[in-house]
Amino acid sequence: MRDLFIGLMSGTSMDGVDGVLAGFSTGRPQVLQHASAPFPDGLRAELMALNTSGPDELHRAWLAGNALMRVYADVVHALLAHAQLPASAVQAIGAHGQTVRHRPQQFDGTGYTIQLAQPALLAELSGIEVVADFRSRDVAAGGQGAPLAPFFHQEVFGRSGHAVGVLNIGGISNITLLRADGSMRGFDCGPGNALMDDWCAQHTGAPYDDDGRWAASGHVQDPLLARLLAEPYFALPPPKSTGRDLFNRPWLEAHLQSFRHLAPVDVQATLTELTARAIASEAKRHAPQLEELIVCGGGALNGHLMRRLQALLPGARVSSSGDHGIPPMQVEAAAFAWLARKAVRGEKLELTSTTGAHGARVLGGIYPA
Incomplete structure (x- = not known):
């Protein structure tokens, strides 16, 4: 059989x-x-x-x-x-x-x-x-x-004696932290592609920001980013999980009330940075010795997002799951x-x-x- x-x-x-x-x-x-x-x-x-x-x-x-x-x-x-x-x-x-x-x-x-x-x-x-x-x-x-995949991640991507993270960036981002001592932790970081995709579709007609090019052409707006990062979910300790029940269009619109003057491309740049910052913050807080972050899901195909993750996590190698035998999707x-x-x-x-x-x-x- x-x-x-x-x-x-x-x-x-x-x-x-x-x-x-x-x-x-x-x-x-x-x-x-x-x-x-x-x-x-x-x-x-x-x-x-x-x-x-x-x-x-x-x-x-x-x-x-x-x-x-x-x-x-x-x-x-x-x-x-x-x-x-x-x-x-x-x-x-x-x-x-x-x-x-x-x-x-x-x-x-x-x-x-x-x-x-x-x-x-x-x-x-x-x-x-x-x-x-x-x-x-x-x-x-x-x-x-949620998440339910950490043991699968451990079996496929784990390396004994090494600190490895496995990050799935779908609509929501979730991370599995495989520590060098063999212990494991997994939880949802926050938004992944959901907010970015919805904003891109509304303002460009495209279903997603191909390779993150639109976001890369804009400028991150720090006051808006700070407002978004003030969401209490980000400060919660694991175990925690989330979804479109929280990170949805009404949530974003409520935060944008004071930022109507911003160009849509700059909002897209800020949403991409939000996803990257939320992920990097959790990785630093719960796995400061992280050696490699293996990324799967649609976010692994967003070159701009992958570069931002690498910049925010200089001590770890950010790679695609495709480099480890299984393509991101x-x-x-x-x-x-x-x-x-x-x-x-x-x-x-x-x-x-x-x-x-x-x-x-x-x-x-x-x-x-």
Whole structure:
């Protein structure tokens, strides 16, 4: 048996789905195929809208989940076609779903996290067992529900006796700190691409700032940057997690009230600097001996942002995950293939040092084919 799993990830950037076919025959994950699919405009607009309260939410969310699973299924079929494999060759799919609310430990002490998905539908469409809803058990156990990838990062990127950071910059940025003594910590730093992408789309019509060129042509506005960095989330100690519930367009608009005179390009430069500063500050505070920062997610493709991270962290080498064997847009999907394998094997993950959960738990619900 080739020990094959598929991982599917659609993150807070809400631009589409990345999928990988991963093999575990050697025990370590190996990405064998990659496929992706963009969200149709209508689905992306609906997913974005469902991040805030609105009319008929339950009905709309369920239908959006159905539509999302059809995009997921398209990616699964593409992976199988590329690999020339039948569905029966894959043991399970790890399907993250689309986060639309993330409020752990709030309201009643437990809170909730919502990833839209209809795993039963995906099992029907693919003919493969599906593992989904990875975050809820961690929240139920007193955790933040995020990040869940640190143990995967440790297995793939860790180096014994060295201090290494693994940074995923999607819509939100999250970091795994792998210390030289073997200890580990992981948490959300703050905004990643979400604010930058939204501002760029509004003012240029482009879905994102290609290579950070627009931001690089502007000037960071220090008073605005100081206002943004005063957000209390940045001062919170880990474990902590966040999402579009906090770092969203209304949050930005509220801070821009006194800065309407600024050119849009200078706001973009400042938002990029915000992402870089928030990340660098957390790295310095919690891993002052960091030797290397390995970056994945869409932010790794932003040359200007990568250069700012290197400038802010002169003692560490800032590199792309592609330099270490897995291209940036494949890492998170590979992590959910790995998590699916853990769930199928009934293996618990001890996430206390990252999410703050009360103990080791098996993450994910299983939907047989």
